[in-house]
Amino acid sequence: MSKILLGVSGGIAAYKAVEFVRLAVAAGHTVRVLMTASSRRFIGAETFEGILGSPVLTSEFEKDPLRGSFPGEQLPGHEPIGHLALVESADVFLVAPASANTVAKLAGGQADSMLTTSFLACEAPRLVAPAMNERMYLDPATTRNLEVLSERGVDVIEPGSGSLASKGEYGIGRLPEPAELLRRVESALNGDLSGFRLLVTAGGTREPIDPVRFVGNRSSGRMGFAVAERAQARGAEVILIAANVNMATPAGVTRHDVETTSELAVACEDHIAGSDVLVMAAAPADFRPVQVSSGKLKRTDDFLELRLEATEDILATLSNRAAAGQTLVGFAAEHGGDAEARAREKMARKGVDMIVMNDVSDPRIGFDSSVNAVTIISSSETVEVEIAGKHEVADRILDSARLIHLKKSR
Numbered sequence: 450m451s452k453i454l455l456g457v458s459g460g461i462a463a464y465k466a467v468e469f470v471r472l473a474v475a476a477g478h479t480v481r482v483l484m485t486a487s488s489r490r491f492i493g494a495e496t497f498e499g500i501l502g503s504p505v506l507t508s509e510f511e512k513d514p515l516r517g518s519f520p521g522e523q524l525p526g527h528e529p530i531g532h533l534a535l536v537e538s539a540d541v542f543l544v545a546p547a548s549a550n551t552v553a554k555l556a557g558g559q560a561d562s563m564l565t566t567s568f569l570a571c572e573a574p575r576l577v578a579p580a581m582n583e584r585m586y587l588d589p590a591t592t593r594n595l596e597v598l599s600e601r602g603v604d605v606i607e608p609g610s611g612s613l614a615s616k617g618e619y620g621i622g623r624l625p626e627p628a629e630l631l632r633r634v635e636s637a638l639n640g641d642l643s644g645f646r647l648l649v650t651a652g653g654t655r656e657p658i659d660p661v662r663f664v665g666n667r668s669s670g671r672m673g674f675a676v677a678e679r680a681q682a683r684g685a686e687v688i689l690i691a692a693n694v695n696m697a698t699p700a701g702v703t704r705h706d707v708e709t710t711s712e713l714a715v716a717c718e719d720h721i722a723g724s725d726v727l728v729m730a731a732a733p734a735d736f737r738p739v740q741v742s743s744g745k746l747k748r749t750d751d752f753l754e755l756r757l758e759a760t761e762d763i764l765a766t767l768s769n770r771a772a773a774g775q776t777l778v779g780f781a782a783e784h785g786g787d788a789e790a791r792a793r794e795k796m797a798r799k800g801v802d803m804i805v806m807n808d809v810s811d812p813r814i815g816f817d818s819s820v821n822a823v824t825i826i827s828s829s830e831t832v833e834v835e836i837a838g839k840h841e842v843a844d845r846i847l848d849s850a851r852l853i854h855l856k857k858s859r
C-alpha cells in the first residue's frame with residue numbers, strides 16, 4: 450500500500466482530515482501528517498497522533514523523531530533534513546483542507562513551514578483540496594492561485610456546494626467528503642484512469658466469401674491496441690475486442706478475438722454493460738456477401754458476381770443501447786475535402802459523444818503506420834493532434850474521453 454503525506458491547514462474543515470486519515474489507514478495506507486500552526490487551533494495534533502501512532506510536524510526546524518520515515522519503516526541511521534526525507538519517501542501529497550492562505554503560499558512557492566517547504570520539495574503527485582467561504586473561494590486572487598497550481602501539475606480537487614461553516618451561509622467551498630478525497634488520492638497513485646472500465650475494439654472485420662476468401666479492409670488494429678495499452682497503463686480495466694489483429698495482447702488487458710462484423714457486434718453487446726467508456730477503433734466491414742460458399746469457389750476465366758448486403762451498424766446500435774453515464778467514442782476515416790464537417794455529421798447521426806477523425810488522404814499516415822494525426826471532435830471542443838506516435842495519439846484520445854466521461858457522470 451502507499452505512503453500518503455497529508456498537509457492540514459487552518460479551516461473549519463480540518464476535522465474532516467481526521468476521518469480521511471482513519472479511512473486511509475483502514476484501506477492499508479500509511480500516513481504522516483503535517484499541520485500548519487493555524488490548523489492546530491482547529492484540531493489537536495494529538496488526534497492524528499493517536500490514530501497514527503506517529504508524530505505530527507509543524508515547523509521545518511522541528512526534529513522528526515521518525516527521521517523522515519513512515520510508520521512501520523526502519524529508521525535511517527543518520528538524522529536527515531526532515532522535509533526532504535519525508536517527501537522523498539512519500540508516494541503522494543494531499544493538502545486538505547487547503548486554506549486560502551495556504552493555497553496562496555503554495556502558488557507563490559513560499560516555504561515558511563513544514564507543510565509549505567515539503568510541498569515545494571515534493572516530486573510525488575500533489576493534490577490540493579481548497580475549502581473556504583464562497584467569497585474567499587471566488588475571489589480572483591484565489592481563483593488565480595488555484596489556476597497556477599493546476600498549471601504546475603497539481604491536482605486541484607474542486608470543493609462542493611452546500612451549507613458552509615459560517616452561520617447561515619450557503620455556496621461553493623465545502624471540502625469534499627473524506628471518502629472522495631481518498632478516491633482522488635488513490636486515482637493519483639494508480640493513474641488517472643483508475644476505476645475506469647474501458648471497452649476497446651481494434652482491427653478490421655472480415656466477411657467470408659468462401660472458406661479461404663473474404664471481404665475486408667486494411668485496418669491493422671495498431672491504433673486500438675495503442676489505446677488499450679495506454680488505458681491499462683493509466684490504471685483502467687480494459688477489455689479489448691480484436692478483429693483479425695496479428696499483434697501481442699498488451700499486458701494486463703483482457704482480449705477477445707472476433708472475425709466478422711456480426712461477431713464484433715455480439716462481443717460488444719456482451720461487454721457494454723460493465724463499461725464506462727467504449728472506444729470503437731475497429732473498422733467493421735460495411736458489406737458482406739449475401740451467400741457464403743461452403744466450398745472453395747473454383748477459378749473461372751470470366752466474371753464472378755458477388756452480391757453484398759449491409760452489415761449491422763454497430764456504433765448506432767451501441768449508442769441506442771448505451772446507458773446515460775456511458776461515454777461512446779467513434780472513429781471516422783475521412784478522405785480530404787470538408788473532412789471535419791462530415792465527421793461532425795457522423796457524430797450527430799450515430800449519437801456518439803466523441804469522434805476521432807483522421808484524414809486518410811494525408812500521405813504521412815498509412816493504415817499500417819506507427820504514427821497518426823487525428824482531430825478529436827466533441828460537442829465542447831476540437832483538438833488537433835499533429836502527427837505523433839500512436840501511443841501519444843492514444844493518450845490524447847484518452848485525455849479527451851476521460852474529461853467527457855467525468856462531466857457526464859457528475
Ligand SMILES: Cc1cc2nc3c(=O)[nH]c(=O)nc-3n(C[C@H](O)[C@H](O)[C@H](O)COP(=O)(O)O)c2cc1C
Nearest residue numbers: 458459460461485487488548549550551580581582
Ligand atoms: C473560525 C475560523 C474559521 C476559518 N475557516 C477558514 C476556512 O474554512 N478556510 C480558509 O481558507 N480560512 C479559514 N479561516 C482563516 C484561516 O484560519 C487563516 O487565514 C489562517 O491564517 C490560515 O493559516 P494557514 O493557511 O497557515 O493554516 C478561518 C478562521 C477562523 C478564525
